[in-house]
Amino acid sequence: MNFVRDLVFQGAQMLLVLLLSPLLTGFVRKVKARLLRRRGPPLLQPYRDLVRLMRKEVVLAESASWLFRVIPYIVFAGTWVAASLVPTFRGGLLFSWSADLIAIIALLGSARFFLALAGLDVGTSFGGIGSSREVMIASLAEPAMLMIVFTLALIAGATQLSTMAAYMASGAEGLRVSLGLAVIALIMVAIAENARIPIDNPTTHLELTMVHEAMVLEYSGRHLALIDLSSEIKLLLYVSLITCLFTPWGIAVPDADVQALVAGVVSYLGKLAACGVLLAVFETAIAKMRVFRVPAFLGAALMLSLLATLLLFVSGSL
Amino acid sequence: MRGNLTFDVAHLLAGSLVLVSFMQLYQDRLYALLNIYALHALVLAASVAWQAFVQDAPHLYVTAAIALIFKAIVIPVALHRIIVRLGIHREIETVVGVGPTMLLGMGLVALSMVVMLRVTVQADPLAREDLAFALSVVLLGLLMMVTRRNAVSQVVGFMSLENGLVLAATGAKGMPLVVEISVAFSVLIAFIVIGIFLFRIRERFDTVDVQALDRFRGERR
Amino acid sequence: MTADALTGVLLIPILAAAIFAMLPGYRITARLNVVASLLTFLTAVCLFVVEPRSGAYLLVDDLNKVFVVLTTFVGFTTSVFSASYIDHEIEIGRLTPAFVRFYHAMYQTLMFAMNLALIANNIGLMWVAIEMATLTTVLMVGIYRTHEALEAAWKYFILGSVGIALALFGTILIYMAARPVIGEGLYAMVWTVLITRAAEFDPALLNVAFVFLLLGYGTKVGLAPLHAWLPDAHAEGPTPISAVLSGLLLNVALYALLRFKMLLALNPAAIAPGPLMVTMGLISCVFAAFMLYRRRDIKRMFAYSSIEHMGIIVFAFGMGGALANFAGLLHMTMHSLTKSAIFFAVGHIAQVKGTQKIADMGGLTVTNPVLGWGLVLGVVAIAGLPPLGIFMSEFLVVSSTFARQPWLAAILVLGILVALGGLFLRLNTIAFGEVRGPVQRSDASYVPMFLHFAIVFAAGIYMPPALVLGFENVAKLLG
């Protein structure tokens, strides 16, 4: 009985992240536009874009291989599975144990690996630019991310996301310097991973500044739709991750009643909105940096996270 | 009394041999060197003869005779003729100056004394003193070989080294094979002298001319 | 019977030498040379069968049995190699039949002298025999009568003569030390007597004696810095002589050194001979290892390798102890076999390429696979790589030393490694890479070479218990 219930919630979670992610992107865009005193696209514009792209035919470069056509599905599947394992409104996900936080990050890494390959597949110069910059950024972001995981895992005594979230929610830890450093580092990494300003500009099409967009330049139609959807899911994933780890309030416990569940959903949506606004404000307030200043940015994140780990030994009872 | 006398005479002769070795080191002309060598051989012959007399070992007279005839007369004369034939009767090139060489020689003699006088007294004192002098002569001969550039003077060095050996061998009472050894060494020296003559080794032991050394089997850098 | 075997080891070579000096045909003497060497070898093997008896002049014990058998065996295989080598030399006119006659006579004389040195019970006789062997090889080194050959022979002669003189002085000193204890006359030079009374000798005299013997015989062993004659003599003489020099004569001199080392070790007041030998061994090993790098003449290179290995062997004996002595003995045997086999290969290679310059040979494994791979095998063996015998002895030397004297073992290891680098650096150009130099087939006999390699290979994997027992006895004897 419990199993069926958990299965239902797991399915609901999967659908939720799939359905909610374009909305988050649309929301951020809207807020950004309003901040710039533009009217901006409608909130539901990302959904429309996706549907339209899916219906269009694919224009495939002559030199594209089979891999090029498979990759969007792999990227989408990897991202989606990863996102469905991050607690959103209710903890204790059924399949939480199939992959811990490290595995989730690695799943995202797989997606990026294939996307970078896609950038090289057609054999154009822009694809190469995108891929090579992407892997450079990833080479710094991933260790930083893992060090953050390290810090959190040491605090929570687990890398299992459900356990970690539950521990954080229990409030047993209180405020710690390490946590503060970790959250800053995590936000920095999240910005880099999601190709946001100041690392990358999701809306740019100015050739020499593109990273993510350059990589997927040759995609069109349903393939592009999947890749866009994947990026949107990824944004949602990171927001969920940050909120469930650092603001775990309101997440329903596994055997919660309906009321708690509703509270969970509402608080989750609230957190999403808050994060979206913060992101938009941040992006509006800052300029994109040169590609070769990115290492300094991410290096700082890496150092912060390493510092967070080491400070644990100094300040804590570990 | 007789023991004292034998000791004194042997000591005197052996000491003279060392002295003559020093005289050799001092020479800087080939002819003079050969003459001194003849003297060296002569002293050796006397010393060996005295040992033969003292030890009652008649076979040692053979060794003395070899020293006298072969080393004191034949070899010097042969070398003399070689020098004339090859036209190398000039001054001896020394690597180190005569003064330092003499000092080195002194050091060597001191060294051999120190080394040999550690030998316990229970060993025959005659042998002990004799050995110290023989060692000195050997070392001085070797010193001569390494401080002279001229082939003939190097041969002379080798021969005086060998004289030291004979001195040691005859001083060792009752040692078998002494005569045979002195004969063998004489043959060896004869070979060397013939070699010098055959290979026209003028300047050094090493080679006829310097250019050949540079061609030397491609090993030259 | 024993006396027969003993005298046979001496008589066969000296008679053969006399006969060869008179026989005119060089082909027949070459064959007879093989036969005589084989006979000597078989006679030497008989020494094992029958319990030997020692006299005032001749001696057979566990130590020299090993040496004699090794010497006669390598002498035999070298004579086989020599036959095909000399054929070729006459074909190309480098040697005339008259010289070949002289060569064979000298060959047997050399065998005689070495055997005599090994079984002599009298230190004076031993000295005489070793000097005889030296002078014989001087003559053979100069046999090509080229400028370089004569020069090498001359160098060998002069340095050898000084060595002779020093060794004699040492021998006299030993006699002087023994005389007050044993009494005047022959018995003060008889080894078996000396060894029983060594503890009573005057230690100071023994010390000085050992210094002279170490330098005198060390010159023959080729220890640095007394080695100078060795590379040139190896390089300029006929290759069979290089093989005999490296494989045997060095051993014989080493044997003499070992005898005196045993003598000194028995006298507690005398200096320990070990440290001196260890020092000289290490210097030789490291020095020769570095000298390998700039070599351009293939035979000279392997001559330096002989110095290196003699250094290792002297080191091992200097260290002493059952394990190190065993290792030294094994190493000496393996080195004799391997190095002579290498010289067999090198001789054929030099004949194929018409030169000894390494720069003029290349890609040998392509043009002459058997020779080329033979050389590779030889270098692998001599560099101390498994599964060949030298690996085992080096293993024992190094591992047994390291626990006792870590720094010495470390230096030794350094020498071994540097030598390996030098050998393979040259091997690479000789055996591999582009083909250089003339390409022609070699119709030489490879049997001696591969026979040696087979023994070395077998010994690296499996040593017959009897052999081990024999070596162990000797190792105990050496103390």
Added chain:
Amino acid sequence: MTAYFLYGVGALFALAPIAVVLAASRAASGIVYIACLLITAVLTALAATYLFGRPVGSAIILPLGLPWLGAHFRIDPLSAFFLIVVNLGGAAASLFALGYGRHEKTPQRVLPFYPAYLAAMNLVVSSDDAFSFLVAWEFMSLTSWALVIAHHKDSDNVRAGYIYLLMASFGTLALLLAFGLLAGSDGHYAFEAIRTAHPSAGLAALVLILTVVGAGSKAGIVPLHAWLPLAHPAAPSHVSALMSGVMTKVAVYGFARIAFDLLGPPDWWWSILVLALGGVTATMGVLYALMQHDLKRLLAYHTVENIGIIFIGLGLALAFKAHSMAFAAALALTAALFHVLNHSVFKSLLFFGAGAVLNATGERDMEHLGGLIHRMPQTAFVFLIGCVAISALPPLNGFVSEWLTFQAILLSPQLPAWGLKFLVPAVGALLALSAALAAACFVKAFGMSFLGRARTPAAANAEETDGNSLAAMYFLAALCLIAGILPGLFIDALAPVSQALVGTGMPHQSGLAWLTIVPVVESRSSYNGLLVFVFVTMSGSIAAFAIHRLASDRIRRGPAWDCGYPDPSPATQYTASSFAQPIRRVYGTSIFHAREVAEMPPPGATSPARLTVELRDLIWDSLYAPIATFVGFATDRLNILQFLTIRRYLTLVFAALVLLLLVLAI
């Protein structure tokens, strides 16, 4: 049990002379490789039955080797595991070589050494005394040296072989010294005796350092790795696979055998050495790899990286063992050993792929490849699997072992030693960095070789490789997947090994629901490769199905878009070095002193602009070059002694005499 192995080894050795005899004939290659395949397959099966069955040690003493010792052989769980690694790799390589070896121009330089090489590796892991171990060890180096210089006409190969042999001998001599210390001056060389002799702390430390140097130089620990990227690529590809995938593992075995088994209880600080070296090796290896554009050399550098990862695991295991944290030690050791297996599988696979490419195009330089996915789709597919596996991406096997290593790292705060508390997280960061860089590197490797457009006619006209080679690669690719999604089986198989080395195994995994692996407790961490694989496959398929059904499945081919400026010349593609440029700028400026020199012709000049990249290998420059310089200097100086006059030689004799007499006098 052990006897069967020795029969197998004997059969392999017997193949060598047969190969010499046969070498001239056409069938030789087939016969030799089939025989090797059969023997190694049987040996793999034997070792596997041993490991999965009830392991009991069985020793055999042959009257070979050191006379009074004999040759000891024994199979225990550790050696059984490594026997599996060796023979599995050997079987795969033999299968691959059945096809690949046909293209060999000089089979007589490969065939005799190949079986001997396999046999030697088998012997190393099954020998039970120091002498047999070292004989087999050095013989392994020797045979592989012969294989490295199989193509000796290329002087680079000969040079690579030379450096390789020198370094190998250096390592062997270091091990020899280590064993010398362990055995003592009386020569107790049998492992049995060594185990019972407990060396003092200082001695044990020296042994450990010597072992790290000896085994590490063979495994490719930085800075002793210099030979590896030269030698591994020089050999024929199936041998490269064996050298990289298997022989480095034999070196790991050597380290594990001495450090965990023979040396007794470890000191905690040993692990600092091993961990630090491991971390540096992992990072440096992958950074080096990123700078390469020779495909095989890139793979070789990745071996260095993975060896670093393995040593991180071993170092952790040492640390935990020193503090008697047996479960954590078991986890770390299992992680390391599992990575040993994984790396041997995917590295062999990748080298096979590189070999197939080399055969098809004659090129190893990625700048001359490209677009091979169109010409060699199957090779591309399996190579891609290898790339994903080595980049430690789920759901393949590379990820599992790195994940386990991370789990072990996460247990490190429980260690009491402060040095370790701080070092381990830093090493963890290095491990993460190397994993991320590895992914970058394999994007480059796969992307440049297989994707894009062909850069040369050779690449454009490549043909798919033969069936045998493909079979070998598919086999290994399947293994990558199986080990990735069913890691529990492998972890359980490793339990007896860690039981033997650190006293306990990891918790039993196969009984767990859904085949999950749980290193410590489930609430702490768990991973289920199978489910992840199924989820990803399912969601991908559902998405594809849904989109194709509900939306559109139409495709039109057209020229590439490329922001509107497509250029038909393949030269406009990104090259390997331009791909690496951002990373080179980030890491290379300090580590490699990387410099880019741009030559711009003045306006009007017709010469092309050039961009050259200069890299310096600082490790080579600061460690190896000085040694070479020193040897050169010393030989030059000493060589003067060859050209002295006789008088000067006599002076030497004289000096020696006087010196010795002085010694006596004083």
